[in-house]
Amino acid sequence: MAKETRGIRQRRELLDDVVAEARRRLEQGGPSAVTLRGIAREVGVTAPALYTYFPSLADLFTELIVQSYQGLEDSVASALDAASDLSLDDRLAAGPIAYRQWAIKHRQQFNLVFFDQIAGYAAPADGPTVDAQTAVLRPIAAEYAVARGRTIDDVLGDDELLDDFLAWWGAFHGIVALEVNHHLDWRDPEAIFLRHLAASIQHLISPAEL
Amino acid sequence: MAKETRGIRQRRELLDDVVAEARRRLEQGGPSAVTLRGIAREVGVTAPALYTYFPSLADLFTELIVQSYQGLEDSVASALDAASDLSLDDRLAAGPIAYRQWAIKHRQQFNLVFFDQIAGYAAPADGPTVDAQTAVLRPIAAEYAVARGRTIDDVLGDDELLDDFLAWWGAFHGIVALEVNHHLDWRDPEAIFLRHLAASIQHLISPAEL
């Protein structure tokens, strides 16, 4: 009957439970609600048992960051897939719009990804976070390249084009960041975002028409 | 000799010492380094003594946020004062440039102000943080109004003008936020920022010339 080799299977399941519970706590109570003891309690083990899976709490957060990046990446990618038949304007807008919607739906994950929240956590030039960032931006950059009448390799290879793209990203990212953290609550954040997006896209395309 | 009514004077000094030590810890070790017990240890009292001055740790953070806003406000205001004789372009750039420089010099304070970092801390439509935000933006908005050929009251009173200004703010804010949190380390963040700033200012002024 081979009780399905409980060893590895349960290990996998427990690990999934741990990060699922961690993400749940992050969403509901912010990073400070993500505690080893609390998670252990919830998944039915003792706290030190989690050190089998993560060397420290910081590494659990690293996993959360990676998964959050993945969620954002998937959200943006599928939105751009669905927009493949639309006009250039709409395709350009689809990425940032999906970016914003994911951010609003997962505020804590958004802040976790883009803000240094964990104490000693740096996440510099190494680690999987850099790859994750480029994975998020690549499909958006592809549309951007089309709007500028170039290929994506042109954009990535030219300092000025790349900086322009990063600035374009930073711009709508900033508006989203302000909204996520309630600094635009006294206005209509979506209106501000969409208005900026339309203007920036127009400004982007018109010079290419010259 | 009237030993200068030690009561209130010492109270004032101790309070100043507390927030000074708190700010020092924030800058050096991030929010998690701001602990009541650590601060109390440093200023020479026991931890519960601090509850005379702050009802809870969150209220100490509120004070830090307010003071950080003040620092940003002062930095921007004095930069704009110093730029009063310059061209419109330079005056428009002076605010955002001071904004960025302050942010880079006080990364932790910048993140504390613009990101929900404290657990249950919301800081919604009430509190002094809203006033602080408008105090920071007002002088920048004044220059923005000139560039649009309006008065600042025009900008604040017109939905579209106001949204345009907030989007303009959000744009350079976003680039700064990315830089502060090391998401642009693989490029030259200042170049991206200045290039965006110049382009956005040009785009801002040219329509007004029509």
Added chain:
DNA sequence: TTGCCAAGTTAACGATGTTAAGTGTAGCAT
């Protein structure tokens, strides 16, 4: 069957925010 390895447990250490109860003193009213 025997032994080992790794996952899990209990126990403990140091640190945190916060509360309760007690202490002393500064300043004021009498």
Added chain:
DNA sequence: ATGCTACACTTAACATCGTTAACTTGGCAA
């Protein structure tokens, strides 16, 4: 001057946290 009161402050304690050390146990390989 004396007594009282308010308040700054201390000590003690509780619940929580991350992390480590030592021990137990169960399944797999030899």
